[in-house]
Amino acid sequence: MKGQATIDALLRDFDASKPRALARAISLSESGLGAPLISALYARAGRATTIGLTGPPGVGKSTLSAALVRKARTLGKKVGVISVDPSSPFTHGALLGDRIRLTEHFTDADVFIRSMASRGHLGGLAGATADAALLMDAFGFDVVLIETVGAGQSEVEIAELAQTTIVALQPGSGDSVQVLKAGIMEIADVFVVNKSDHPMANQLRREIRSMIEIAAYGAWVPELVATQALTGDGIDELWAAIERHAVYLNESGEIERRRREAFAHQVRHIAAGRIGDLVERALDADASIDGDPYAAAARVLRSLGIRE
Amino acid sequence: MKGQATIDALLRDFDASKPRALARAISLSESGLGAPLISALYARAGRATTIGLTGPPGVGKSTLSAALVRKARTLGKKVGVISVDPSSPFTHGALLGDRIRLTEHFTDADVFIRSMASRGHLGGLAGATADAALLMDAFGFDVVLIETVGAGQSEVEIAELAQTTIVALQPGSGDSVQVLKAGIMEIADVFVVNKSDHPMANQLRREIRSMIEIAAYGAWVPELVATQALTGDGIDELWAAIERHAVYLNESGEIERRRREAFAHQVRHIAAGRIGDLVERALDADASIDGDPYAAAARVLRSLGIRE
Numbered sequence: 001m002k003g004q005a006t007i008d009a010l011l012r013d014f015d016a017s018k019p020r021a022l023a024r025a026i027s028l029s030e031s032g033l034g035a036p037l038i039s040a041l042y043a044r045a046g047r048a049t050t051i052g053l054t055g056p057p058g059v060g061k062s063t064l065s066a067a068l069v070r071k072a073r074t075l076g077k078k079v080g081v082i083s084v085d086p087s088s089p090f091t092h093g094a095l096l097g098d099r100i101r102l103t104e105h106f107t108d109a110d111v112f113i114r115s116m117a118s119r120g121h122l123g124g125l126a127g128a129t130a131d132a133a134l135l136m137d138a139f140g141f142d143v144v145l146i147e148t149v150g151a152g153q154s155e156v157e158i159a160e161l162a163q164t165t166i167v168a169l170q171p172g173s174g175d176s177v178q179v180l181k182a183g184i185m186e187i188a189d190v191f192v193v194n195k196s197d198h199p200m201a202n203q204l205r206r207e208i209r210s211m212i213e214i215a216a217y218g219a220w221v222p223e224l225v226a227t228q229a230l231t232g233d234g235i236d237e238l239w240a241a242i243e244r245h246a247v248y249l250n251e252s253g254e255i256e257r258r259r260r261e262a263f264a265h266q267v268r269h270i271a272a273g274r275i276g277d278l279v280e281r282a283l284d285a286d287a288s289i290d291g292d293p294y295a296a297a298a299r300v301l302r303s304l305g306i307r308e
Numbered sequence: 309m310k311g312q313a314t315i316d317a318l319l320r321d322f323d324a325s326k327p328r329a330l331a332r333a334i335s336l337s338e339s340g341l342g343a344p345l346i347s348a349l350y351a352r353a354g355r356a357t358t359i360g361l362t363g364p365p366g367v368g369k370s371t372l373s374a375a376l377v378r379k380a381r382t383l384g385k386k387v388g389v390i391s392v393d394p395s396s397p398f399t400h401g402a403l404l405g406d407r408i409r410l411t412e413h414f415t416d417a418d419v420f421i422r423s424m425a426s427r428g429h430l431g432g433l434a435g436a437t438a439d440a441a442l443l444m445d446a447f448g449f450d451v452v453l454i455e456t457v458g459a460g461q462s463e464v465e466i467a468e469l470a471q472t473t474i475v476a477l478q479p480g481s482g483d484s485v486q487v488l489k490a491g492i493m494e495i496a497d498v499f500v501v502n503k504s505d506h507p508m509a510n511q512l513r514r515e516i517r518s519m520i521e522i523a524a525y526g527a528w529v530p531e532l533v534a535t536q537a538l539t540g541d542g543i544d545e546l547w548a549a550i551e552r553h554a555v556y557l558n559e560s561g562e563i564e565r566r567r568r569e570a571f572a573h574q575v576r577h578i579a580a581g582r583i584g585d586l587v588e589r590a591l592d593a594d595a596s597i598d599g600d601p602y603a604a605a606a607r608v609l610r611s612l613g614i615r616e
Contacts, residue, residue, distance in 0.1 A: 022502050039600045057364075260519060266601040267608060270601055274605065275580070275583045275609070278614070293575045294578055295347060297579040301583070
C-alpha cells in the first residue's frame with residue numbers, strides 16, 4: 001500500500017492540475033490501489049459529459065475519436081480519452097498501434113489520452129475504466145470519451161458507465177448485422193455509419209433504420225448519423241446528436257437514473273474484485289481440491305466466512 | 309430449488325441415455341440449479357475430448373463446426389456441440405440463425421447440439437459452458453466441441469476449458485491481425501485459415517507464420533491448417549492436427565495441468581457467481597448508498613460477513 005504521505009502529495013499535485021498527477025492516479029487505480037484517491041476526489045466529479053464509443057475492429061474508432069476530440073476542442077472543451085485496447089490476458093500489455101491517429105493531440109495540454117489494457121485489472125475492466133473516468137472528471141475535463149472495441153461484454157459495461165453511447169459500424173462488412181445482433185442494439189444512443197462514402201453505406205443505413213423501427217425503444221430512439229471520420233464529414237452532426245441526447249437525459253431525469261446505475265455497477269465490480277482476490281487465496285490454500293467443482297466452491301466460500 | 313425426487317428422476321433418465329434428460333440437465337445448469345446434478349455426475353466425466361473453436365464473426369465457424377462433426381461421425385465418435393451465441397444481455401435469448409448449417413446433424417442421435425446465450429448466466433458463460441461440457445462428457449459423448457464468437461473475454465475462458473483450442477481466421481478481413489493482437493495468439497493450439505480459396509489466403513498464412521515465429525511458445529508450437537469448410541477441404545488435416553495436439557497433451561502430462569486449471573477456473577466462477585448474487589442482494593438492501601463507490605463496496609462486503 002502507498003503511504004498516506006504519498007497519497008497526500010499526489011492529491012496536492014492533482015489540485016495543482018499537474019497532468020502527471022492524473023497519470024499517476026490512474027496508474028494507481030489500475031493496480032487496485034486507487035481507493036483512497038477515489039474516496040478523496042469523488043465529490044469533485046460529476047460535471048463531465050461521458051461518451052462511450054464502441055464498434056467492431058476496423059470501423060475507424062480511433063479516427064472517430066480523434067475527430068470528436070477535435071470538435072470538442074473547437075468548442076473550448078477539455079477532453080480526456082480512455083482507449084480500452086484489446087490486449088493479452090497473458091502479457092497485460094496495451095497495444096498502442098492504433099493510437100497513432102490521436103497523436104495530433106499529444107501536445108495539447110487540454111487533451112489527456114490514456115490507453116488501458118482490457119484485462120488483468122482488479123475489479124475488471126469496468127472498475128479500472130470507471131476509476132479513470134472519475135479521475136479525469138475530477139481533474140476538470142469537460143468531456144470524457146471512452147473508446148472500446150469488441151463484440152463481447154466490455155462494450156455493455158462501457159454503456160453502463162457512459163452517459164451517451166455511440167455504436168459505430170462500417171458498410172460492406174459482414175460484421176455489422178452480427179454486431180447489431182450481439183446485444184448492441186440496446187446500448188446505442190447514437191448509431192454512426194462511418195466510411196459513409198462506401199458504396200454499401202446506404203444499405204447499412206437502411207438496415208440500421210429497420211432494426212431501430214422494429215426495436216421497442218423507450219422515450220429516446222437512437223439517432224443515426226453518417227460520418228467520414230477521416231475527412232471530418234458528419235462530425236458536426238454527430239456532435240449535435242450527442243448534445244440532443246444530453247438534453248434528453250437532463251430534461252427527462254434519465255441522467256440521474258444512469259448515474260445511480262453506474263454507481264451500483266461500480267460498487268458491484270469493486271466488491272466482486274475484492275472477493276475474487278479472497279477466492280484466489282482460498283483456492284491456493286486449499287491443497288485438498290477434489291470432488292466436484294460445486295463442492296469445492298462451497299468449501300472456498302465457507303473458508304471466507306461467507307454465509308450462503 | 310428442484311426437489312430431490314425430480315433430480316433422481318432426471319438422473320435415472322440420464323442413465324438411460326435419454327437425450328431429453330441431457331437437455332433438461334443443461335437447462336437446469338443454465339438456470340443456476342445444476343449443482344446437485346454436476347455433483348452426482350462429476351465422477352463419470354473426464355473421458356471426452358474437448359475442442360474449443362473460436363474466431364471473429366463471419367469466419368465460418370458454424371460451417372467448420374459442421375465439417376468437424378461430420379469428420380468425427382465418420383470415425384464413429386459421438387459428438388456434443390455447444391454453440392455460444394452472441395446474445396443480448398437484455399433479452400437473454402440465443403440467436404439461432406447460424407445454427408442452420410448444423411441442421412444436417414439434427415436427426416443424428418449421436419450428435420447433440422446446444423446453443424447457449426453468452427450472457428445472463430449465474431457464474432457467467434464459463435460456468436454454464438463448463439457445466440454443459442461436463443454433462444455431455446458424462447452422458448457419453450466422445451467429443452465435445454465448444455464454438456464461440458468474439459474478440460473479448462469469452463474465447464479466453466473457452467480456452468481455459470477446452471483441451472485443444474482452434475482459432476479460425478479468414479483471409480482478406482482487416483480483422484485478422486487485430487484478432488491476433490487481441491490476446492488470441494496465446495490461446496491457439498491450432499490456427500485455421502478458412503476460405504483457403506480466397507486470393508488473400510496465402511498472405512494471411514504468411515502473417516500467422518511470422519507471428520508464430522516471433523512468439524515465444526513452449527513445447528507446443530501451434531499448427532496452421534488451411535481449410536475450405538464448405539467443401540470439406542483441409543478438414544482431414546485439421547483433425548490430424550487436433551489428434552497430434554491430443555498426443556502431445558497426453559505424452560507431456562500437460563493434459564493433467566489443463567484439467568487442474570480448468571477445475572480451478574470453474575470453482576472460481578461458481579464461487580464468484582454465488583458471491584455476485586449476495587452482493588446484489590446487499591446492494592438492494594442498502595438504501596443508504598452514498599459517498600464514494602469504494603466506501604459503499606466496503607460496506608456491502610462487511611454486511612456479507614466477509615473478513616477482508
